[in-house]
Amino acid sequence: xxDLPFDATDPRLAAAAWSRIVEPGDPAxxxxxxxxxxxxxxxxxxxxxREGRAAxxxxxxxxxxxxxxxxxxxxxDVRRELDVLARLGGALVVPGDPEWPARLDDLGERRPxxxxxxxxxxxxxxxxxxxxxxxxxxxxxxxxxxxxxVVGSRAATAYGQRVAAELAAGLVAEGVSVVSGGAxxxxxxxxxxxxxxxxxxxxxxxxxxxxxxxxxxxxxLEAVLAAGAVVAEVPPGCAxxxxxxxxxxxxxxxxxAATVVVEAAWRSxxxxxxxxxxxxxxxxxxxxxPVTSMASAGCHRLLREQGAVCVTDAAEVLExxxxxxxxxxxxxxxxTGLLDGLDPRAARVLDALPVRAAAPVANVxxxxxxxxxxxxxxxxxxxxxxxxxxxxxxxRRRAATAAAPSRGARRTVRT
Amino acid sequence: xxDLPFDATDPRLAAAAWSRIVEPGDPAxxxxxxxxxxxxxxxxxxxxxREGRAAxxxxxxxxxxxxxxxxxxxxxDVRRELDVLARLGGALVVPGDPEWPARLDDLGERRPxxxxxxxxxxxxxxxxxxxxxxxxxxxxxxxxxxxxxVVGSRAATAYGQRVAAELAAGLVAEGVSVVSGGAxxxxxxxxxxxxxxxxxxxxxxxxxxxxxxxxxxxxxLEAVLAAGAVVAEVPPGCAxxxxxxxxxxxxxxxxxAATVVVEAAWRSxxxxxxxxxxxxxxxxxxxxxPVTSMASAGCHRLLREQGAVCVTDAAEVLExxxxxxxxxxxxxxxxTGLLDGLDPRAARVLDALPVRAAAPVANVxxxxxxxxxxxxxxxxxxxxxxxxxxxxxxxRRRAATAAAPSRGARRTVRT
Numbered sequence: 001x002x003d004l005p006f007d008a009t010d011p012r013l014a015a016a017a018w019s020r021i022v023e024p025g026d027p028a029x030x031x032x033x034x035x036x037x038x039x040x041x042x043x044x045x046x047x048x049x050r051e052g053r054a055a056x057x058x059x060x061x062x063x064x065x066x067x068x069x070x071x072x073x074x075x076x077d078v079r080r081e082l083d084v085l086a087r088l089g090g091a092l093v094v095p096g097d098p099e100w101p102a103r104l105d106d107l108g109e110r111r112p113x114x115x116x117x118x119x120x121x122x123x124x125x126x127x128x129x130x131x132x133x134x135x136x137x138x139x140x141x142x143x144x145x146x147x148x149x150v151v152g153s154r155a156a157t158a159y160g161q162r163v164a165a166e167l168a169a170g171l172v173a174e175g176v177s178v179v180s181g182g183a184x185x186x187x188x189x190x191x192x193x194x195x196x197x198x199x200x201x202x203x204x205x206x207x208x209x210x211x212x213x214x215x216x217x218x219x220x221l222e223a224v225l226a227a228g229a230v231v232a233e234v235p236p237g238c239a240x241x242x243x244x245x246x247x248x249x250x251x252x253x254x255x256x257a258a259t260v261v262v263e264a265a266w267r268s269x270x271x272x273x274x275x276x277x278x279x280x281x282x283x284x285x286x287x288x289x290p291v292t293s294m295a296s297a298g299c300h301r302l303l304r305e306q307g308a309v310c311v312t313d314a315a316e317v318l319e320x321x322x323x324x325x326x327x328x329x330x331x332x333x334x335x336t337g338l339l340d341g342l343d344p345r346a347a348r349v350l351d352a353l354p355v356r357a358a359a360p361v362a363n364v365x366x367x368x369x370x371x372x373x374x375x376x377x378x379x380x381x382x383x384x385x386x387x388x389x390x391x392x393x394x395x396r397r398r399a400a401t402a403a404a405p406s407r408g409a410r411r412t413v414r415t
Numbered sequence: 416x417x418d419l420p421f422d423a424t425d426p427r428l429a430a431a432a433w434s435r436i437v438e439p440g441d442p443a444x445x446x447x448x449x450x451x452x453x454x455x456x457x458x459x460x461x462x463x464x465r466e467g468r469a470a471x472x473x474x475x476x477x478x479x480x481x482x483x484x485x486x487x488x489x490x491x492d493v494r495r496e497l498d499v500l501a502r503l504g505g506a507l508v509v510p511g512d513p514e515w516p517a518r519l520d521d522l523g524e525r526r527p528x529x530x531x532x533x534x535x536x537x538x539x540x541x542x543x544x545x546x547x548x549x550x551x552x553x554x555x556x557x558x559x560x561x562x563x564x565v566v567g568s569r570a571a572t573a574y575g576q577r578v579a580a581e582l583a584a585g586l587v588a589e590g591v592s593v594v595s596g597g598a599x600x601x602x603x604x605x606x607x608x609x610x611x612x613x614x615x616x617x618x619x620x621x622x623x624x625x626x627x628x629x630x631x632x633x634x635x636l637e638a639v640l641a642a643g644a645v646v647a648e649v650p651p652g653c654a655x656x657x658x659x660x661x662x663x664x665x666x667x668x669x670x671x672a673a674t675v676v677v678e679a680a681w682r683s684x685x686x687x688x689x690x691x692x693x694x695x696x697x698x699x700x701x702x703x704x705p706v707t708s709m710a711s712a713g714c715h716r717l718l719r720e721q722g723a724v725c726v727t728d729a730a731e732v733l734e735x736x737x738x739x740x741x742x743x744x745x746x747x748x749x750x751t752g753l754l755d756g757l758d759p760r761a762a763r764v765l766d767a768l769p770v771r772a773a774a775p776v777a778n779v780x781x782x783x784x785x786x787x788x789x790x791x792x793x794x795x796x797x798x799x800x801x802x803x804x805x806x807x808x809x810x811r812r813r814a815a816t817a818a819a820p821s822r823g824a825r826r827t828v829r830t
Contacts, residue, residue, distance in 0.1 A: 023763070023784035067786030071777060159705055239782075241766045243759065288703030288715060290574055291727035300703060303718060303725035310718035310725075312706035344658065348438070351656045362486060367654075369438035371482030 003046050005077045014038035015094040016078040018113040020235050021045075021069050024247035028061035029069070030109035038113060049073055081116075081235035084210050088236075090118040101125025103145075104254050106280050112233035112251065118209045119229035122200050124177045125255045147177040147202070148317060149256030149277065151249075151270045152186025152263040157295045160186055160263030163287055165193030167260065170314020172199020176321075177228070179204065179255045181248065182213060182221055186262045186270070191224050201228040202255065206248040207240030208232055246272055253277035258320040260285040260311060264298030271298050278306065283320040285311035345370065349378040350387060350397060358394030418461050420492045429453035430509040431493040433528040435650050436460075436484050439662035443476035444484070445524035453528060464488055496531075496650035499625050503651075505533035516540025518560075519669050521695050527648035527666065533624045534644035537615050539592045540670045562592040562617070563732055564671030564692065566664075566685045567601025567678040572710045575601055575678030578702055580608030582675065585729020587614020591736075592643070594619065594670045596663065597628060597636055601677045601685070606639050616643040617670065621663040622655030623647055661687055668692040673735040675700040675726060679713030686713050693721065698735040700726035760785065764793040765802060765812060773809030 006013050015038040022029040032041045041062075048063075049070045058064065082092060093099045093115045103125035104111055115121075124147045148171055150164055168178045168190040178194040178201040181187040187203070194201035203224045207213055209232045212221040221230055233251060234244065249269060253259050253276035261284070264270040274284045286308040289296030302308035311317050352367035353359070359367075365375040379395055382388035389398045421428050430453040437444040447456045456477075463478075464485045473479065497507060508514045508530045518540035519526055530536075539562045563586055565579055583593045583605040593609040593616040596602040602618070609616035618639045622628055624647045627636040636645055648666060649659065664684060668674050668691035676699070679685040689699045701723040704711030717723035726732050767782035768774070774782075780790040794810055797803035804813045 026784075068780075068784060068789060071781040071787060072784065074781070159707065163706055241763070243763050243766060287706055288711070288718070288725070290705055291578055291702055292574065296703070297727070300725050300727050303703070304727075304731070310703070310715050312712070312715050312719075316719070348656070348658050351658065365483070366486040366489070369441075369483060369487065372486060373482060 003050055003073070004042075006079050008042050008046070009039055011037070011039055012092060012094055012114075013078055013082075014042045015114040016082060016092055016235065017042055017076060019116070019233055020076060020078055020081065020238075021072045022065075024112065024233050024244055025110045025250060026065070027109040028065040029113075030111060032062040033113060034109060034111075045069060046073065078235065081208075081237060084236040085116055085118075088118055088210060090116060090209060093117050093121065099123075101145075101255055103257070104251070107250060107254050110250060115231045115233060116209050116235055117229055117231045119202075119225035119227075119231075121202065121229050121231070122177065124179065124200070124202055124229075145257075146175060146321065147179050147256050148321060149179045149252045149259040149273065150186070150190040150262060151180055151252060151259065151273045152190075152261055153265055153268050153270060153295055153298075154183045154185040154187075155265065155295060156185035156189065156263050157289075157293060159289060159293070160287075160295055161189035164189035164262040165196070167262065167287070167311075167314050167317060168193030168201065169197035169199070171317060172197045172201070174314070174318060176318070177202060179252055181205070181245075181252060182217055182224075182230070184214065184217065188217055188220055190262070191220060195223055195227055199227075203228075203230045204248055204251050204255065205230060205232045205240065206234075206244040208234055208236035208238040210236035211240075213240050245269060249273040250276040253282065254280060256282065258283040258285060258317070260287065260317050260320075261299050261302060261308070262287045263289060263293075263295045264302075265294055266297040266301060268298045271302065274302055274306070274308065284308045285317055285320050287311055345374065346378050346382060349375055350382060353382075353388055353395055353397040355397050358391035358396040360394045364395060418465055418488070419457075421494050423457050423461070424454055426452070426454055427507060427509055427529075428493055428497075429457045430529040431497060431507055431650065432457055432491060434531070434648055435491060435493055435496065435653075436487045437480075439527065439648050439659055440525045440665060441480070442524040443480040444528075445526060447477040448528060449524060449526075460484060461488065493650065496623075496652060499651040500531055500533075503533055503625060505531060505624060508532050508536065514538075516560075516670055518672070519666070522665060522669050525665060530646045530648060531624050531650055532644055532646045534617075534640035534642075534646075536617065536644050536646070537592065539594065539615070539617055539644075560672075561590060561736065562594050562671050563736060564594045564667045564674040564688065565601070565605040565677060566595055566667060566674060566688045567605075567676055568680055568683050568685060568710055568713075569598045569600040569602075570680065570710060571600035571604065571678050572704075572708060574704060574708070575702075575710055576604035579604035579677040580611070582677065582702070582729050582732060583608030583616065584612035584614070586732060587612045587616070589729070589733060591733070592617060594667055596620070596660075596667060597632055597639075597645070599629065599632065603632055603635055605677070606635055610638055610642055614642075618643075618645045619663055619666050619670065620645060620647045620655065621649075621659040623649055623651035623653045625651035626655075628655050660684060664688040665691040668697065669695060671697065673698040673700060673732070675702065675732050675735075676714050676717060676723070677702045678704060678708075678710045679717075680709055681712040681716060683713045686717065689717055689721070689723065699723045700732055700735050702726055760789065761793050761797060764790055765797060768797075768803055768810055768812040770812050773806035773811040775809045779810060 008014055018038050048066050099121050101124055123145050150168055164186045172194045178190050180190045182203045182205050191201050201224055203221055209230050212218045224230055249272045253273050259274055259277035261270045261274050277284050286299040286302040348368045352364050361375055365372045379388055387398055388395055423429055433453055463481050514536050516539055538560050565583055579601045587609045593605050595605045597618045597620050606616050616639055618636055624645050627633045639645055664687045668688050674689055674692035676685045676689050692699050701714040701717040718725055763783045767779050776790055780787045794803055802813055803810055
């Protein structure tokens, strides 16, 4: 290993090196490292290149990949990138570390080799509390590892941003971390909502964490890493290229126990995150919006074609990830109408009763389409309830008592 | 049959009588009439009441129901109601008539006995063209019998009314009839949209067709019966009671090959129409809306809990009823981005190319994470496409040609 200026027998350094050598999500490298470990895989690569065997190739995926990995062995020294990270107060997290999000392992050969982390992961993506590993960043989620990806368009509307912020705030209020990208629009709104509610949120960047991209979100992402974490699978210094954005989306999907798309155009990167989540058998929720808004067309596409679940508030999102029934939304309060709570027969009698001049029972029966005896029995009950009264030889409706005011305006309009 | 002042052996008069005697959707009457026909059923009822056997009862549903049917035999004379209908230019339609909507037969024992019709049904609800029966009302749907129920809240928003009108217009443009109620809000907007597009639309009322209810929709309903039809299962003179509204919803659901809910609050009569449609194994579509709008909460509930299909335009509604693929929505035009149409490897190379100072192939390979030979091959292709150019010993990106303008604004925002 004389070719490398750092101790390539150190598993952490070898993992960091792999995260520098290959483009994110390269399955050939993932398979090789999974089989022999980062150290031996790196040793094999260095020897193959040194001995000039790269050009001869071979049939196995990693043999065919040496040609594309070799250029990055020149001047490879991950100590530089680790120094940059350390100066920024960050830390490398590799598989096996207590902070390693176990949910990432579901990515198989596309699992990242390492995470370059600023801030604290707070057990995001851990299926269970790690033994002895205290969550490094306040406020820690109540349920360690509970996290939901909240993603959507950069070109978000005011509606979408409001909904994203409210969803995120509602999730962190239940001790669930939010995971998103670092983009304008829905990503930023989700982080803002989580931060405003004092919660834990994670931004996964496509480029290195030394560069908080996009520049306009620098202050926001600094707040995110102070209360949560900013992470990347590529080392500091790496640019956020288009292909890295697409590969990054698989990390967001894998870190969340579910993925919610708040707004997405017909073709949107957020749909790739949803597709990754579905590929991982994670639930996908989509927030509906006006059909007249192109910013929701991708969400409606998910609902219509991809089997996404319609979610309208944080409680419904929690239903996606919690044990069934744990987060059942409260049945909304409903304004009580005059005929509510009556059996259909009584409702028909009440409906048939005149309000002013009283009517004989036979007339009420004819109007209601019920037998006279039935009407008599029902009238007795309605009289007891104060809803009907005798008047002369007939019956009439009693002035309705005021309906109980509804507890909330939402969902209470009767039609 | 001396008790009745009209010829109760006339099947049309007997059917009309049953529609007067029982409340809509009474399954006991439906079963009796289905078994022996309207004439014999009426004869049995009259004899049972005349002979005083009503009070003794019996175990069969119609025997137990005589008590509630008997009051309406007093003064029963459907010739009066038929006269009213005739003066209004309407006609009674009974099962077996060419104009009878065969889809109503799916209601089984809850099938209406007759329809009191003003205007023309134009084969709505017919599975196939009736032999020799020319559609009575212009414009006839291109595909006889094609009809979709478009329903929703009275308390509709401007958004919901706009969407309902556009859906209805899009449906009639394809020769499909619209079916709805006569209420304010979504019902009215659907009729308006159908009429504005010169189409055929049907309003199903809960009360008699002599009274165009609600009064504020009189002018609209007169336009509906001029271009389409206003129908009821109860005779003229009957009031639109609450229970009749609920029973009426089953007719709307049965007349449509599918039911679409445009806006509905958490509890809304439109949801009962959707439930009837689902009970008839008819497709149910729901139009999403802002989650912040209580007017869409019922639609989202249908999407989330009832398996309704998310529909956002008329083409998607037609997908519910047409043979698969017949009305496939056009894939929306998408703005062409710089990297569209490139294979991922080429996209990575283009992404790695500097725009100003040219870079050597080795540097491009390192940036792109590809082998030098691969990069050379891709650069040759990109040069042919005019996307890359040599400069000295290196390569750089060529200024992008202007992207083709998108054909429409909808769904074209890239995120």
